[in-house]
Amino acid sequence: MRLDSEAVAVSPAVEACHVHPAATAVPVGTRVAIAVSRYNAGITGKLLEGAVATLNAAGVAGDAIEIAWVPGAFELPLAADRLAATGRVAAVLCLGAVIRGETTHDRHINTAVATGLESVGRQYGLPVLFGVLTCETVSQAEARAGGAVGNKGQECAEAALVMISLLAGLSAAASPAT
Numbered sequence: 001m002r003l004d005s006e007a008v009a010v011s012p013a014v015e016a017c018h019v020h021p022a023a024t025a026v027p028v029g030t031r032v033a034i035a036v037s038r039y040n041a042g043i044t045g046k047l048l049e050g051a052v053a054t055l056n057a058a059g060v061a062g063d064a065i066e067i068a069w070v071p072g073a074f075e076l077p078l079a080a081d082r083l084a085a086t087g088r089v090a091a092v093l094c095l096g097a098v099i100r101g102e103t104t105h106d107r108h109i110n111t112a113v114a115t116g117l118e119s120v121g122r123q124y125g126l127p128v129l130f131g132v133l134t135c136e137t138v139s140q141a142e143a144r145a146g147g148a149v150g151n152k153g154q155e156c157a158e159a160a161l162v163m164i165s166l167l168a169g170l171s172a173a174a175s176p177a178t
Contacts, residue, residue, distance in 0.1 A: 020166055020169055020170060021165075021166075021169065025058075025059075025165055026058060026059060026060060026090070026161055026164050026165060026168075027090075027164075027168055028059075029064070030059075030060055030064065030090050030164060031060075031064045031065070031066065031088050031089045031090060032055055032060055032064065032065050032066070032089055032090060032091050032092075032093065032160060032164075033065070033066040033067075033068065033080075033083040033084075033088075033089040033091070033092045033093070034048060034051055034052070034065065034066070034067050034068070034092070034093045034094075034095060035068045035070055035076050035079040035080050035083060035092060035093070035094045035095070036048050036067065036068070036069055036070070036094075036095040036096070037069075037070055037071070037072050037073045037075070037076060037095065037096035037097065037132075038069050038070065038071055038072070039071065039072040039073065039096070039097070040096070040097035040099065040141065043097040043133065043138075043141045043142060043145045044095050044096060044097055044145075046145040046146045046151065046153065047095040047097070047131060047133070047145050047151065047152060047153030047156070048067070048095055048153055049146075049151075049153065050145075050146060050151035050152075050153035050154035050157070051093055051095065051131065051153035051154060051156055051157040052065060052157075053154070054153075054154045054157035054158055054161070055157050055160075055161070058157075058161050066083065066088070066089065068082075068083060072096070072109075073096035073097070073098050073109055073110075073113050073132055074109050074112060074113060076094040076096055076113055076116070076117065076132070077094075077112070077113060077116025077117050077119070077120060078116075079094075080092045080094050080116075080117055080120045080128050081116075081120045081123075084120055084121075084123070084124040084126060084128065085124065089126070090126060090127075090164045090167075090168075091126055091127040091128070091129065091160040091163060091164050092120070092126070092127070092128045092129070093129045093131055093153075093156050093157060093160055094113075094117055094128065094129060094130060094131055094132060095131040095132065095153055095156065096113070096131070096132040096133070097132070097133040097135070097141045097145070098110055098113075098132060098133065098134050098135070099133075099135050099136070099137065099138055099140075099141055100135065100136045100137070106134070110132070110134045113130075113132055114130055114132075117129075117130050118130075125167075126167070127159075127160055127163035127164065127167070129156045129159055129160050129163075130156075131152055131153055131155075131156030133145070133152060
């Protein structure tokens with residue numbers, strides 16, 4: 001997901017609607033968790049670096065970021081569930097790299113991880129982000145972990161910041177006026 005700062009052109013019908021802003025400002029004291037796979041650590045480590053740098057640049061202090069290393073991508077949903085259940089964090093980023101091999105094993109892993117992470121997000125009502133590379137080759141993964149295609153860990157963190165801000169705004173909008 002690439003988040004551009006350009007405004008999206010809208011029709012007059014949409015202009016008349018109340019649109020919740022997609023800002024990246026996070027409330028003071030925001031805590032974020034990152035579950036990251038040790039499998040393909042040369043790649044996932046770069047995703048983690050991009051995510052943490054992006055969170056830090058947005059004002060999330062290093063001591064407000066919890067990192068949980070898991071053996072592989074398949075374990076990300078369980079770690080995300082436990083991190084979300086603590087109630088300490090505003091979002092859980094999940095970083096991994098599943099690279100296709102000679103069998104269809106990668107498809108089963110990717111489907112299970114995506115389904116599991118989506119379920120955790122809905123269960124706890126907080127952003128649980130899918131920062132898992134699903135590539136055909138190692139070179140494709142490297143290109144997406146700080147190479148020619150950018151850093152998907154950074155993009156995952158950017159999406160988390162937008163969602164934290166959006167959900168905070170939606171919660172404030174739903175609160176009764178005092």
